[in-house]
Structures are given as structure tokens and as C-alpha cells.
Amino acid sequence: MxxxxxxxxxxxxxxxxxxxxxxxxxxxxxxxxxxxxxxxxxxxxxxxxxxKPASKQADALQLTLADALRRLTNEMPGERWRLEALARSKLARSQIEALTAKDVSTWRDVRLQDAKPSTVVRELSLMQTAIDRVLGDSGSDANPVRHAKRPRSKEQRDRRLTEDEWRRLLQAADECLNPYVKPLLVLARETAMRRGELLSMGWKHVDFDACMVFLPRTKNGHSRLVPLSPTAVEVLRALPNTEARVLPLSANSVSLPH
Incomplete structure (x- = not known):
């Protein structure tokens, strides 16, 4: 029924x-x-x-969750390691059309035994985005992850660096062998953009005249415009415009010690 x-x-x-x-x-x-x-x-x-549904959606439904997650790595390179880890999970072996909200909820409850609620919420969001991408707008209602309840997270992160901490961080960045680390830090502070957004930012989306950068696809799946402060514009103008991405760094090069 x-x-x-x-x-x-x-x-x-x-x-x-x-x-x-x-x-x-x-x-x-x-x-x-x-x-x-x-x-x-x-x-x-x-x-x-x-x-059988229309061919495009039918093909998408035959994919496994792992297939969908790995497809998303091209769009979200900053989340590559997390997406790959999720793709290796038992849940990800299931075909999208066979996946249910109950399956996702069971995975969530088991995962909460080893990870913080905020981590599980982030991973569920990645799963939801991955399935939405392959199903398209017309099939998003059939996405089982959308119907699985998110765990509540009481973690709050509202602390900002003191001026002394910021000064010492920039000094450490000056000693880094990678010349893009310091610009990335300054841009992160000036724009409040996420790491993945900074690493995927392309020169074609930077508008110096309007002092804006366009993000075609963000973490929540929507596009948005980010205003650029005078400091951010100064940093961007000083960078070499020789590649498609403004900051040609890998996620690991930002996460790991230098």
C-alpha cells in the first residue's frame, strides 16, 4: 500500500x-x-x-552508495578521504534503490558508538548529497538519507584566535615550504569559507570588480556569493593565476604538518 x-x-x-x-x-x-x-x-x-523509471534515474538507482560517494570526490576534493572511508563501509555496498531510511538509521546508531554526533551529522550530509547528485532534483524525495533523523550535537565552536595566536600562526606559515599555506590562512579568516570551498575555488569565479567570489557548489549543495574584503582582494591579486584553481593544494597538504 x-x-x-x-x-x-x-x-x-x-x-x-x-x-x-x-x-x-x-x-x-x-x-x-x-x-x-x-x-x-x-x-x-x-x-x-x-x-522501471526513466533511463537516467533507473541507471542512478542501480548504482551503489559507494559509487555515488566516489563520484562526489571530484566535486568535493577537500572531503576525499572522508568520502572514500564512507564508500568502504558495509552500508555503501547497497544499491541506492534498495537502501532504506531504516538501514541508514541503523548505520547511524552503530557509528555513534565510535564517532561524535557532529561527525555523524557531517557524514550523513555527505551521503545525502552524493545520492541527490546521482538522482537529480526529480528523485531527491526518494533519497532515504533525507528521512533518517540526525543525531543532536551539543558541540559548539565559537572561539576565535587571539591576535597573538594569529600573529604566531602567520609566522609559522612564513616558514612553511608551501607558498600557498599563508594565503589560504588569510583567505579563510577574511572570508569564513570552509577548507573545501577554498581548495575548490576557481579563478573564473573570482570577480575583482565586484569584490566577490562565486561558489557554484557548497557543502549544503547550493551555490552562494562570498564578499571579498580589501585584504582578501590584495592576497588574491598577489597569487599567480597559472592554474584553474586559486589554491592548487590537496586536502592532505592542508591537514598534515609541513
Whole structure:
């Protein structure tokens, strides 16, 4: 039997048959029920299983979660090691179409035994983004990670470096063999951009006239504009514009001691 539930201002209908899932959202509950009945009738007519979805989404549903996570590494190089670790998990062996919110919740509960809530929330967000990317906008409602409850995190990180700490950090950066480390630190402080956003920032998205940088894809999956302070503009103008990325560094080169 079809499942009808309220999601925001819309009604979502979900039909599951023989390991396959079909879902669609409607403005009215009656329309969702009508669609669900039609899909179930069609399934009964062809022997009980749901008809295969459109080719692009069908191909996506056949992928495993590991496939989706590894595809995301090209878009989020700063999260490469975390994505690879998630791709090696038992949960990631499952095909996306067979994955359920219960499976994700079970993984979450086990993971919480070894990791902080904030870490688990971050990993769930990566899984959700990975599946959203391969399903596309039309299939995001079928993403099981979206329906798994996030653990509450009481960790707060609102401490800023003192001026003395900042001065000593820059002195240490001056001694670093990698010439991009100090510019990265200054840009991080001036823009509040995440490490992954800084490492993926491209010259084609830097607008010196408007003092803005465009981020086409951020951690939460949306694009945004980041204003550049005079100091940030000065740092960017001093960098060599010889590669596609502003800061051609790997995530490890930023994380590991130099």
C-alpha cells in the first residue's frame, strides 16, 4: 500500500514493490493518493513489480552508495578521504534503490558508538548529497538519507584566535615550504569559507570588480556569493593565476604538518 506523508507544504506519495521505490510530491493529498493508486494498479498489471523509471534515474538507482560517494570526490576534493572511508563501509555496498531510511538509521546508531554526533551529522550530509547528485532534483524525495533523523550535537565552536595566536600562526606559515599555506590562512579568516570551498575555488569565479567570489557548489549543495574584503582582494591579486584553481593544494597538504 502506498505511503502518504506531509513534507513541508506538499504531500509525498511513496510506493514500494519488490525492492523498488517510486515517489512523487503533490500540492493536494487527494492527488498523491490518486497517483499512488494508479502506480499500484500498474504494478499489479505487470506482475507486482514497479515499472522501471526513466533511463537516467533507473541507471542512478542501480548504482551503489559507494559509487555515488566516489563520484562526489571530484566535486568535493577537500572531503576525499572522508568520502572514500564512507564508500568502504558495509552500508555503501547497497544499491541506492534498495537502501532504506531504516538501514541508514541503523548505520547511524552503530557509528555513534565510535564517532561524535557532529561527525555523524557531517557524514550523513555527505551521503545525502552524493545520492541527490546521482538522482537529480526529480528523485531527491526518494533519497532515504533525507528521512533518517540526525543525531543532536551539543558541540559548539565559537572561539576565535587571539591576535597573538594569529600573529604566531602567520609566522609559522612564513616558514612553511608551501607558498600557498599563508594565503589560504588569510583567505579563510577574511572570508569564513570552509577548507573545501577554498581548495575548490576557481579563478573564473573570482570577480575583482565586484569584490566577490562565486561558489557554484557548497557543502549544503547550493551555490552562494562570498564578499571579498580589501585584504582578501590584495592576497588574491598577489597569487599567480597559472592554474584553474586559486589554491592548487590537496586536502592532505592542508591537514598534515609541513
Amino acid at each position: 502506498a505511503t502518504i506523508r506531509k513534507r513541508g507544504t506538499k504531500w509525498q506519495c511513496i510506493v514500494r514493490r519488490e525492492g523498488r521505490t517510486a515517489s512523487k510530491s503533490f500540492e493536494r493529498r487527494a492527488d498523491a493518493m490518486k497517483w499512488g493508486s494508479a502506480v499500484e494498479a500498474q504494478a499489479d498489471a505487470i506482475g507486482g513489480g514497479l515499472p
